Amino acid sequence: MSVFRAGLFAGTVVVITGGGTGIGRALALAFGELGARVVIAARREGPLREVVETIEEGGGRARFYTLDVRDEARVEAVIGQIWEEVGPVDVLVNNAGGNFVSPAAAMSVGGFKTVLDINLVGSFLMSQAVGRRWLEAGRGGSIINMSATNAESGSPLMVHSGASKAGINSLTQTLAVEWGGAGVRVNAVLPGPVRTEGSDERLWTDEKVVKRLEDGIPLGRFAQPEDVVGVVMFLASEAGAFLTGSLIAVDGGERLRRLIF
Numbered sequence: 001m002s003v004f005r006a007g008l009f010a011g012t013v014v015v016i017t018g019g020g021t022g023i024g025r026a027l028a029l030a031f032g033e034l035g036a037r038v039v040i041a042a043r044r045e046g047p048l049r050e051v052v053e054t055i056e057e058g059g060g061r062a063r064f065y066t067l068d069v070r071d072e073a074r075v076e077a078v079i080g081q082i083w084e085e086v087g088p089v090d091v092l093v094n095n096a097g098g099n100f101v102s103p104a105a106a107m108s109v110g111g112f113k114t115v116l117d118i119n120l121v122g123s124f125l126m127s128q129a130v131g132r133r134w135l136e137a138g139r140g141g142s143i144i145n146m147s148a149t150n151a152e153s154g155s156p157l158m159v160h161s162g163a164s165k166a167g168i169n170s171l172t173q174t175l176a177v178e179w180g181g182a183g184v185r186v187n188a189v190l191p192g193p194v195r196t197e198g199s200d201e202r203l204w205t206d207e208k209v210v211k212r213l214e215d216g217i218p219l220g221r222f223a224q225p226e227d228v229v230g231v232v233m234f235l236a237s238e239a240g241a242f243l244t245g246s247l248i249a250v251d252g253g254e255r256l257r258r259l260i261f
């Protein structure tokens with residue numbers, strides 16, 4: 001992240017859900033390195049603690065809260081605690097997400113709703129808890145939602161994920177319009193396939209599928225979590241001051257695969 005100046009986010013409180021692993025972990029480390037007070041939140045304490053310790057060892061400031069983004073009361077309580085214990089939030093990254101591979105015809109309603117609840121309802125609850133405080137205080141802020149390219153191009157074997165990410169795109173654009181006048185910017189980043197702890201365990205388990213997917217990516221490789229960091233930094237910074245309601249794909253061109261013959 002040496003393209004961003006040192007101390008870029010000094011004095012800024014950045015909340016990242018799902019910050020203990022994968023893309024969220026990479027974001028937490030990068031924001032920490034650039035001076036932000038990083039707050040990460042997810043269900044498991046172990047990965048969160050490791051990230052906080054890593055940031056602190058590097059001279060940064062971070063803390064964690066355990067929460068399930070589906071739990072409305074806990075979300076409200078944790079956001080209230082962050083405001084009191086860390087300070088007013090400046091940037092919220094709704095990164096926590098869930099997914100698994102299943103043919104639509106075989107998926108239980110419980111499985112479908114679980115992914116909708118984590119991805120879409122969770123992003124709504126977090127945005128509402130933070131956004132209400134911004135509106136009440138008359139201060140602006142930036143929300144960055146982690147969507148995915150499967151929101152737009154069909155989502156075979158992941159019908160729940162694609163529907164949730166399409167919902168996140170709509171949430172992003174609606175909140176951008178409703179809250180723009182109050183100085184709140186809301187944008188979404190749409191990664192294509194990324195190698196992470198969570199996705200390697202649940203999605204990219206078959207090396208033949210991985211190879212096929214990789215062959216269809218114009219830039220010739222899967223993304224690593226770090227590939228997603230730069231655009232989030234850009235959106236959170238002053239350089240993104242006039243972007244709101246934007247949906248930005250970060251996929252090495254993978255979403256265009258059907259155009260290649």
Ligand SMILES: CCCCCCCCCCC/C=C/C(=O)SCCNC(=O)CCNC(=O)[C@H](O)C(C)(C)COP(=O)(O)OP(=O)(O)OC[C@H]1O[C@@H](n2cnc3c(N)ncnc32)[C@H](O)[C@@H]1OP(=O)(O)O
Binds near residue numbers: 098101111157199
């Ligand atoms: C192949 C084409 C590729 C094209 C490329 C497109 C571009 C890429 C797009 C990728 C988009 C998004 C990717 C990601 O999100 S990767 C992130 C992965 N990380 C995680 O999922 C981490 C968190 N996940 C979890 O915690 C769990 O996996 C889960 C989401 C299931 C939630 O856990 P929870 O404990 O709350 O849920 P339960 O275990 O109680 O299960 C709830 C119901 O879901 C059913 N279920 C769970 N797993 C499966 C499975 N593997 N298969 C089928 N059904 C499953 C479970 O049975 C429960 O159902 P019921 O309520 O009916 O009992």
Ligand SMILES: NC(=O)C1=CN([C@@H]2O[C@H](COP(=O)(O)OP(=O)(O)OC[C@H]3O[C@@H](n4cnc5c(N)ncnc54)[C@H](OP(=O)(O)O)[C@@H]3O)[C@@H](O)[C@H]2O)C=CC1
Binds near residue numbers: 044148197199
């Ligand atoms: N990997 C990929 O190919 C792609 C990923 N994405 C998106 O990027 C984001 C990050 O995914 P990725 O890093 O790959 O996956 P990971 O599984 O590594 O990270 C997901 C994180 O979300 C947290 N989380 C999951 N459910 C909940 C919940 N109910 N409440 C709070 N936290 C939760 C997990 O922590 P814990 O289990 O401790 O709660 C975990 O740290 C997700 O939104 C995903 O949909 C988008 C496109 C492609």
